[in-house]
Amino acid sequence: MSKKQDQPNPMETMRHSAEHVLTMAMLKLYPGLLAAMGPATEEGFYFDFDLEGETRFRKTPSSGSYHASGKVPSSGSYFDFDSKRKIQEKDLPKIEKKMQDIINADFPITHTEMSVEEARKAFSNNPYKLEWIEEANKRGEKVSIYTIQGDSPPNTFVDVCKGPHVERTGKIGPFKLLSIAGAYWHGDEKNKMLTRIYGTAYPTQEELDKYLWQQEEAEKRNHRKLGQELELFAIFPEIGQGLPVWLPNGFIIRRELEDYMLKVERQHGYQHTITPVISKAELFETSGHLGFYNDSMYPPIEVDNEKLYLKPMSCPGAMMVYKSKTRSYRDLPFKLGEFGLVYRYEKSGELHGLQRVRGFTQNDAHIFCRPDQLDEQLTEVIKILKQFYKDLGFTQYWMRLSLSDPKDAKYKIAERDEWEKAENALKKVLDDNKLEYKIAPGEAAFYGPKIDIQAVNVFGKEDTISTIQFDFNLPKRFGLSYTNEEGKEEKPYVIHRALIGSFERFFAFLIEHYGGAFPIWLSPVQAIVLPITERNTAYANSVQVLLENEGIRAEADNRAETLQAKIRDAQVRKIPYMLVVGDREESSNSVAVRLRNGKNEGAIKLKEFESQIKKVIQERTNL
RNA sequence: GCCGACAUGGCUCAAUGGUAAAGCAUCCCCUUGGUAAGGGGAAGAUCGUGAGUUCGAUUCUCACUGUCGGCUCCA
Numbered sequence: 001m002s003k004k005q006d007q008p009n010p011m012e013t014m015r016h017s018a019e020h021v022l023t024m025a026m027l028k029l030y031p032g033l034l035a036a037m038g039p040a041t042e043e044g045f046y047f048d049f050d051l052e053g054e055t056r057f058r059k060t061p062s063s064g065s066y067h068a069s070g071k072v073p074s075s076g077s078y079f080d081f082d083s084k085r086k087i088q089e090k091d092l093p094k095i096e097k098k099m100q101d102i103i104n105a106d107f108p109i110t111h112t113e114m115s116v117e118e119a120r121k122a123f124s125n126n127p128y129k130l131e132w133i134e135e136a137n138k139r140g141e142k143v144s145i146y147t148i149q150g151d152s153p154p155n156t157f158v159d160v161c162k163g164p165h166v167e168r169t170g171k172i173g174p175f176k177l178l179s180i181a182g183a184y185w186h187g188d189e190k191n192k193m194l195t196r197i198y199g200t201a202y203p204t205q206e207e208l209d210k211y212l213w214q215q216e217e218a219e220k221r222n223h224r225k226l227g228q229e230l231e232l233f234a235i236f237p238e239i240g241q242g243l244p245v246w247l248p249n250g251f252i253i254r255r256e257l258e259d260y261m262l263k264v265e266r267q268h269g270y271q272h273t274i275t276p277v278i279s280k281a282e283l284f285e286t287s288g289h290l291g292f293y294n295d296s297m298y299p300p301i302e303v304d305n306e307k308l309y310l311k312p313m314s315c316p317g318a319m320m321v322y323k324s325k326t327r328s329y330r331d332l333p334f335k336l337g338e339f340g341l342v343y344r345y346e347k348s349g350e351l352h353g354l355q356r357v358r359g360f361t362q363n364d365a366h367i368f369c370r371p372d373q374l375d376e377q378l379t380e381v382i383k384i385l386k387q388f389y390k391d392l393g394f395t396q397y398w399m400r401l402s403l404s405d406p407k408d409a410k411y412k413i414a415e416r417d418e419w420e421k422a423e424n425a426l427k428k429v430l431d432d433n434k435l436e437y438k439i440a441p442g443e444a445a446f447y448g449p450k451i452d453i454q455a456v457n458v459f460g461k462e463d464t465i466s467t468i469q470f471d472f473n474l475p476k477r478f479g480l481s482y483t484n485e486e487g488k489e490e491k492p493y494v495i496h497r498a499l500i501g502s503f504e505r506f507f508a509f510l511i512e513h514y515g516g517a518f519p520i521w522l523s524p525v526q527a528i529v530l531p532i533t534e535r536n537t538a539y540a541n542s543v544q545v546l547l548e549n550e551g552i553r554a555e556a557d558n559r560a561e562t563l564q565a566k567i568r569d570a571q572v573r574k575i576p577y578m579l580v581v582g583d584r585e586e587s588s589n590s591v592a593v594r595l596r597n598g599k600n601e602g603a604i605k606l607k608e609f610e611s612q613i614k615k616v617i618q619e620r621t622n623l
Numbered sequence: 624g625c626c627g628a629c630a631u632g633g634c635u636c637a638a639u640g641g642u643a644a645a646g647c648a649u650c651c652c653c654u655u656g657g658u659a660a661g662g663g664g665a666a667g668a669u670c671g672u673g674a675g676u677u678c679g680a681u682u683c684u685c686a687c688u689g690u691c692g693g694c695u696c697c698a
Contacts, residue, residue: 237671241689349695533657562654
């Protein structure tokens with residue numbers, strides 16, 4: 001009844017029915033509650049309830065009106081339930097049991113239609129349903145109704161719903177309620193927050209178990225968990241919410257990524273800059289950030305009668321660099337990169353590990369170009385992007401082309417034809433490169449259309465990893481120009497791109513993608529030398545030093561532990577190469593190579609291992 | 624910010640209205656062992672912060688802070 005379902009598959013249909021059974025169970029357990037809405041989803045289903053129910057809408061009793069509890073109103077209070085009641089996780093088993101009863105009873109689910117008038121009357125107590133009914137009314141349709149036909153009136157559950165459903169409740173497979181959450185009606189934070197119950201259902205118990213098992217497996221890859229276990233990063237309440245610290249192991253990965261990006265950008269003619277983390281209010285007034293994003297900027301620091309703001313974006317600094325001298329058409333394109341540290345005052349509830357933080361660094365760049373260079377520049381960005389994703393081993397990603405909405409006043413920064421020109425240029429580069437993309441109308445930033453690169457993480461959620469944006473705003477506001485062939489001033493185009501939109505978010509994605517077993521070139525420790533006995537520690541140390549001198553990150557584990565224990569510890573740390581050295585290896589100047597995937601490669605000459613691992617690192621291959 | 628839950632040594636966690644158990648990690652001793660944890664011992668928590676109830680609170684209540692699951696948002 002909620003989600004558009006062109007071709008509902010049997011799984012969706014079954015989950016949708018499960019969701020109705022949930023609602024029916026809830027109404028039995030919590031009289032007076034109001035059912036709002038809920039769909040079947042990719043992973044299961046959910047339903048939103050208004051627990052305050054009718055008390056919210058009818059403060060005083062009116063005779064003969066609907067009364068969910070079926071009891072006669074007592075004086076003083078019309079309802080026999082606590083309007084402040086809440087549902088807790090511990091209530092889920094109780095609800096599940098009630099659902100199971102309904103399923104076991106194998107009630108028929110039947111479809112009928114009501115006229116709008118009838119429906120209004122039948123659902124007069126439920127404003128949420130009335131909204132759906134009015135929707136149907138607008139379309140001039142009858143109201144589709146599904147009924148779970150119980151054996152007696154209190155056991156019958158009637159709902160406004162487009163369907164389809166399974167024929168009987170008994171056809172609903174094994175299910176499980178998963179969690180409780182708050183959710184705004186119509187997804188709008190201005191609206192009342194409802195209580196949402198998430199659940200899932202599968203045709204068989206095996207499939208349900210598999211799903212739950214997969215969830216547990218995914219949880220093992222949770223970047224926060226691995227971040228702690230592998231000592232990659234930490235967030236200290238004493239330092240601040242959303243202000244992560246890169247621990248030494250994380251730092252190595254961060255620096256490798258930075259070196260990589262720097263090299264790639266230099267190869268493509270980028271220059272780089274570093275701009276301050278705080279800047280005068282004036283700068284952000286010019287850029288427009290203060291006007292548009294004031295709420296999510298940290299409050300200013302006032303000093304010497306000046307207001308200084310933490311930068312939420314590096315763009316204004318880049319604009320200043322461009323403006324710092326006269327630019328000729330010959331100078332373009334001018335590509336300026338920055339590992340820009342920015343601070344945004346995200347709402348506390350939005351913070352999430354490294355995925356959503358308040359202080360982060362972008363692999364940012366601005367490309368200033370002539371109109372005739374736009375296509376080639378966009379193409380180059382796409383080329384770099386594809387190479388980057390390939391080198392990082394990401395194969396599952398797609399593009400989202402975010403366009404303006406001509407009707408939305410938000411997009412008044414430029415004329416319609418300018419918007420169309422820019423949007424067509426982005427579209428063209430996607431088409432020319434034969435990239436798959438989805439169009440998202442009305443998703444453009446106020447200052448221009450953009451291409452976002454979306455990747456799906458191990459929890460099945462989407463992350464924006466990279467972004468390529470066209471910017472109308474900044475060239476205008478900063479009065480950028482270059483001298484053309486005829487000696488006249490012209491305004492450059494600005495492409496704003498961040499291949500790593502945030503090192504922090506990217507790191508979260510990377511950790512989960514690899515489950516902490518990073519490609520060798522990124523591994524904090526690339527090889528660990530494991531001497532078998534104390535006799536071998538001197539040799540182990542010499543191997544370690546030799547590797548370090550060759551630029552390989554190596555450690556020697558000289559603890560008085562058994563080899564098994566050392567191997568186990570190295571496994572847990574997901575160190576790619578374990579080099580076992582005993583008397584045999586020592587006398588033959590070799591190392592016995594064990595890989596973190598469990599493979600025992602046997603002994604090879606140290607020199608040979610050295611060139612082997614160097615090759616692997618250089619080629620960015622993984623094991 | 625909103626809804627809900629949670630908060631015990633570095634980590635994972637147990638128990639309890641009368642100041643807290645265990646494993647891992649740490650330190651010490653023994654063991655010198657060939658591919659995922661050798662054995663023993665020691666030290667380590669006043670139970671997130673503040674207030675209230677109580678003779679007495681880590682345990683009950685409230686507030687705050689933080690974390691987690693969602694919602695909203697993400698220039």
